[in-house]
Amino acid sequence: MMKDNAxxxxxxxxxDIKFAAKDVQVYYADNHAIKDVSVxxxxxTVTAFIGPSGCGKSTFLRSLNxxxxxxxxxxxxxxxxxxxxxxxxPEVDPVxxxxxxxxxxxxxxxxxKSIYDNVAYGPRIHGLARGKAELDxxxxxxxxxxxxxxxxxxxxxAAGTGLSxxxxxxxxxxxxxxxxxxxLLMDEPCSALDPIATAQVEELIDELRQSYSVIIVTHSMQQxxxxxxxxxxxxxGNLVEYGxxxxxxxxxxxxxxxxxxxxxxx
Amino acid sequence: MxxxxxxxxxxxxxxxxxxxxxxxxxxxxxxxxxxxxGMGAIGIGxxxxxxxxxxxxxxxxxxxxxxxxxxxxxxTQAQYDEAEGTLFKTAAYADxxxxxxxxxxxxxxxxxxFDAESIERTLGKVGGTLREFYRANEDQLDxxxxxxxxxxxxxxxxxxxxxxxxxIEDSRFLMASDLDLVDELQAAGVIKSEFNWPFITxxxxxxxxxxxxxxxxxxxxxxxxxLVVLALALPIGVxxxxxxxxxxxxxxxxxxxxxxxxxxxxxxSIVFGILGLAVFIQFAGLPQSAPLxxxxxxxxxxxxxxxxxxxxxxKAVPPSIREAALGVGASKMQTVFHHVLPLAMPxxxxxxxxxxxxxxxxxxxxxxxxxxxxxxxxxPDGFLTGFTEANSAMPAQIYTWAARADAAFYDKxxxxxxxxxxxxxxxxxxxxxxxRRFERRx
Amino acid sequence: MNxxxxxxxxxxxxxxxxxxxxxxxxxxxxxxxxxxxxxKSRDVELAEQVRQGDxxxxxxxxxxxxxxxQVLALRQPAAGDLRxxxxxxxxxxxxxxxxxxxxxxxxxxxxLSHMQPIEGASSAIKRMSKEVEKMLSDAxxxxxxxxxxxxxxxxxxxxxxxxxxxxxxxxxxxxxxxxPRNITACMHLHFxxxxxxxxxxxxxxxxxxxxxxxxxxxxxxxxxxxxQSIYRVDSVGExxx
Numbered sequence: 001m002m003k004d005n006a007x008x009x010x011x012x013x014x015x016d017i018k019f020a021a022k023d024v025q026v027y028y029a030d031n032h033a034i035k036d037v038s039v040x041x042x043x044x045t046v047t048a049f050i051g052p053s054g055c056g057k058s059t060f061l062r063s064l065n066x067x068x069x070x071x072x073x074x075x076x077x078x079x080x081x082x083x084x085x086x087x088x089x090p091e092v093d094p095v096x097x098x099x100x101x102x103x104x105x106x107x108x109x110x111x112x113k114s115i116y117d118n119v120a121y122g123p124r125i126h127g128l129a130r131g132k133a134e135l136d137x138x139x140x141x142x143x144x145x146x147x148x149x150x151x152x153x154x155x156x157x158a159a160g161t162g163l164s165x166x167x168x169x170x171x172x173x174x175x176x177x178x179x180x181x182x183x184l185l186m187d188e189p190c191s192a193l194d195p196i197a198t199a200q201v202e203e204l205i206d207e208l209r210q211s212y213s214v215i216i217v218t219h220s221m222q223q224x225x226x227x228x229x230x231x232x233x234x235x236x237g238n239l240v241e242y243g244x245x246x247x248x249x250x251x252x253x254x255x256x257x258x259x260x261x262x263x264x265x266x
Numbered sequence: 267m268x269x270x271x272x273x274x275x276x277x278x279x280x281x282x283x284x285x286x287x288x289x290x291x292x293x294x295x296x297x298x299x300x301x302x303x304g305m306g307a308i309g310i311g312x313x314x315x316x317x318x319x320x321x322x323x324x325x326x327x328x329x330x331x332x333x334x335x336x337x338x339x340x341x342t343q344a345q346y347d348e349a350e351g352t353l354f355k356t357a358a359y360a361d362x363x364x365x366x367x368x369x370x371x372x373x374x375x376x377x378x379x380f381d382a383e384s385i386e387r388t389l390g391k392v393g394g395t396l397r398e399f400y401r402a403n404e405d406q407l408d409x410x411x412x413x414x415x416x417x418x419x420x421x422x423x424x425x426x427x428x429x430x431x432x433x434i435e436d437s438r439f440l441m442a443s444d445l446d447l448v449d450e451l452q453a454a455g456v457i458k459s460e461f462n463w464p465f466i467t468x469x470x471x472x473x474x475x476x477x478x479x480x481x482x483x484x485x486x487x488x489x490x491x492x493l494v495v496l497a498l499a500l501p502i503g504v505x506x507x508x509x510x511x512x513x514x515x516x517x518x519x520x521x522x523x524x525x526x527x528x529x530x531x532x533x534x535s536i537v538f539g540i541l542g543l544a545v546f547i548q549f550a551g552l553p554q555s556a557p558l559x560x561x562x563x564x565x566x567x568x569x570x571x572x573x574x575x576x577x578x579x580x581k582a583v584p585p586s587i588r589e590a591a592l593g594v595g596a597s598k599m600q601t602v603f604h605h606v607l608p609l610a611m612p613x614x615x616x617x618x619x620x621x622x623x624x625x626x627x628x629x630x631x632x633x634x635x636x637x638x639x640x641x642x643x644x645x646p647d648g649f650l651t652g653f654t655e656a657n658s659a660m661p662a663q664i665y666t667w668a669a670r671a672d673a674a675f676y677d678k679x680x681x682x683x684x685x686x687x688x689x690x691x692x693x694x695x696x697x698x699x700x701x702r703r704f705e706r707r708x
Numbered sequence: 709m710n711x712x713x714x715x716x717x718x719x720x721x722x723x724x725x726x727x728x729x730x731x732x733x734x735x736x737x738x739x740x741x742x743x744x745x746x747x748k749s750r751d752v753e754l755a756e757q758v759r760q761g762d763x764x765x766x767x768x769x770x771x772x773x774x775x776x777x778q779v780l781a782l783r784q785p786a787a788g789d790l791r792x793x794x795x796x797x798x799x800x801x802x803x804x805x806x807x808x809x810x811x812x813x814x815x816x817x818x819x820l821s822h823m824q825p826i827e828g829a830s831s832a833i834k835r836m837s838k839e840v841e842k843m844l845s846d847a848x849x850x851x852x853x854x855x856x857x858x859x860x861x862x863x864x865x866x867x868x869x870x871x872x873x874x875x876x877x878x879x880x881x882x883x884x885x886x887x888p889r890n891i892t893a894c895m896h897l898h899f900x901x902x903x904x905x906x907x908x909x910x911x912x913x914x915x916x917x918x919x920x921x922x923x924x925x926x927x928x929x930x931x932x933x934x935x936q937s938i939y940r941v942d943s944v945g946e947x948x949x
Contacts, residue, residue: 065593067589067592067593070588070589070592072515072516095595095596095597096595098592098593098594098595099594099595102593102594102595103589103593103594104593105586105589105590105593107586109584109586109587109589109590110590111587111590111591111605112587112609121591121594121596121604122594122595122596125594125595125596125597125600125604126595172590175590175594176593176594178594179594179595
């Protein structure tokens with residue numbers, strides 16, 4: 001109602017689908033954490049995953065860049081395609097995938113290195129820069145994109161861990177965008193931030209939408225409503241409802257969604 | 267909000283915050299008791315530490331001084347030639363020395379009564395020392411040379427108060443009359459006390475010469491062993507820990523390895539000694555008593571400690587750092603070597619130093635592979651042979667001295683402990699410095 | 709759907725504001741009934757009561773708006789809750805307008821009481837107001853029960869009110885053409901009828917809100933309307949709107 005959704009939904013074709021998940025199952029040992037989730041994530045769109053704690057939204061998010069590989073007892077089944085390519089195919093190297101699908105975590109986790117090195121790390125290991133000048137350029141561009149350049153440009157050599165919580169999180173976003181990903185996964189990026197820092201990060205997410213497909217897991221329904229164009233509601237490992245954010249928040253189709261977003265079930 | 271489940275103004279003993287109620291009093295008293303208990307525990311610990319240090323320093327201090335007889339001695343070319351011509355060459359030197367000493371004492375108006383035997387009992391084989399010096403330095407003939415001749419350990423003990431006139435029985439080592447001679451020499455100002463450099467730099471002496479025993483050679487032995495331990499245990503231990511902690515799949519086999527490593531840390535060190543003897547010396551044929559073998563044995567002993575502490579340090583690195591690195595597309599190895607390991611480094615170093623310190627103080631396994639005190643006869647010829655030449659280690663040396671009959675070795679053992687503690691202190695300081703450096707690099 | 713919110717105070721707030729609307733609805737129904745009764749029985753006193761009673765309705769609307777604003781600001785309602793608050797505000801607005809029309813009716817009653825009564829007019833108006841009152845009562849019932857079907861029924865019944873109005877409109881025209889002395893009274897009566905017709909429209913709007921509340925969709929604008937006849941140029945010259 002209040003959002004302009006002129007740029008979406010109209011004429012969605014295969015080109016606009018960034019991630020296509022079909023019948024995805026995730027197991028933690030014997031625990032069936034994600035059940036039959038099928039969802040199409042659009043390009044240049046912010047998609048929010050909401051749901052009560054333990055509903056599987058983070059688990060599903062982590063299976064999109066195969067971060068679940070790092071958990072030995074975790075098993076992912078089903079078909080997840082990034083631009084039509086199966087990300088779980090045996091020939092896919094998860095490291096290469098993660099360079100394309102960047103991730104920002106719940107707690108700001110800058111490396112205990114300088115601000116510069118934090119941002120430069122990704123480009124360095126992926127060989128994105130030839131020489132110092134080019135690297136400087138990438139670092140500046142990434143920090144600008146993360147709307148933190150003006151705050152840190154005079155102290156790039158200072159420790160990243162010495163920044164405030166909101167700055168740290170934006171630094172982490174800068175670090176994630178420095179590797180030029182195509183998709184940005186955000187796992188509750190604002191849960192440790194104050195409202196002002198949250199607003200800054202949200203503003204940033206809205207800007208990142210111009211270039212990336214952003215998927216954000218959030219506990220705050222207001223945040224999902226504010227930043228996303230698409231919302232997926234997870235409950236007990238099921239994808240209950242997926243649709244335009246405006247619809248989900250004014251007139252959800254499923255009673256479980258309604259109960260959750262109106263604060264009737266935790 | 268009216269939440270009925272909450273107690274509504276339950277009656278309390280007193281509503282004033284100025285009056286302390288019984289519960290609070292009890293709680294405060296318990297806290298005070300606990301604090302007192304803690305301070306008492308620390309006090310007791312400090313007390314024992316002070317007792318330990320004063321005992322060590324008091325008992326060890328005598329080892330750092332020695333008593334010498336300072337004599338100016340001149341040997342002419344003619345006397346030299348003549349002495350070299352006799353059958354008992356050292357005896358001739360001794361006679362010359364006695365004559366000159368007599369002159370010195372006469373000058374000071376001290377009436378002394380001594381002969382070659384009493385001189386040998388008090389100053390050792392003076393003739394031999396002199397002859398050795400002049401044969402090496404013929405250019406020093408015909409001019410006065412200052413000799414500082416170490417007194418025998420019993421005379422040394424007499425001047426330090428360990429040996430008393432009443433307590434001794436005449437023997438071939440010392441007669442009561444010798445002590446009179448010492449008193450006279452002291453009156454003449456010939457005898458004096460000086461810092462015992464030979465103790466720090468020298469090697470072990472025979473059972474019958476406690477005065478000449480030094481710890482230097484075994485310090486070198488310990489040093490070479492620590493080099494071996496550091497060079498082997500640190501890389502192997504850290505590599506094993508990284509593999510187990512970061513890469514290995516969790517299954518029954520790795521569980522078994524983990525349990526075994528923990529058990530290994532608890533195995534008595536003497537078992538490693540036996541193992542070293544059987545495997546390194548008898549099977550592999552490595553030289554006995556060599557710091558290389560000692561180092562290998564201590565490496566086996568230290569590895570579990572280093573592995574356990576390194577794994578703890580790796581575990582302590584927050585998982586968010588790993589996720590962050592993986593999230594930007596670093597490989598597992600890049601994650602570990604670029605981020606996890608540097609953060610775990612201070613912990614790893616601490617563990618390593620603790621392991622090394624433990625190894626440094628270990629005696630039992632060394633005794634089994636023949637690194638006993640008396641083999642430390644001198645310094646190795648070169649750096650590399652330092653690993654393979656027979657040597658001792660500090661704790662083994664101290665143990666050997668403590669086991670010897672002559673009471674003079676008792677001082678040496680305490681002195682050795684002081685040197686061992688200083689060595690440990692240096693290692694700890696090094697660890698602190700290294701840790702600081704790594705921490706500053708975050 | 710689980711009925712209770714985790715935050716019980718939220719439930720209390722929502723129930724409170726809805727109770728106010730129901731109370732307001734009751735007052736408005738009464739106002740319609742009393743004003744029609746006063747018109748028929750030329751009871752100036754009752755008419756005055758209706759005019760006084762409207763103040764109470766206006767106050768209630770202000771109260772409801774304030775409470776809704778508070779719920780919006782403090783609870784950030786979503787989905788069904790959001791629709792509840794939004795519809796409550798609109799319904800309160802509709803009820804207030806209906807109350808105003810009832811008050812206007814009462815005012816004209818006092819004027820008409822000094823004139824020659826028009827044969828049968830007040831009975832017809834009474835019937836019409838009765839129908840509107842019934843519609844309002846049903847709409848509020850539908851609101852309480854979240855009954856979209858009943859609300860849809862109410863919407864359709866507005867057609868009858870429109871038709872009644874059209875019939876009265878023609879009747880009053882006839883009276884006025886017959887005897888110009890009737891013009892003043894008839895004009896007043898026509899306005900009364902028009903107001904009642906407008907009340908019906910507001911009731912329809914209430915029913916629309918109920919449908920939105922229950923289904924999340926506004927009803928499409930296929931509501932049958934029968935007011936074409938009076939706008940037809942050939943019928944009776946110029947329409948008053």
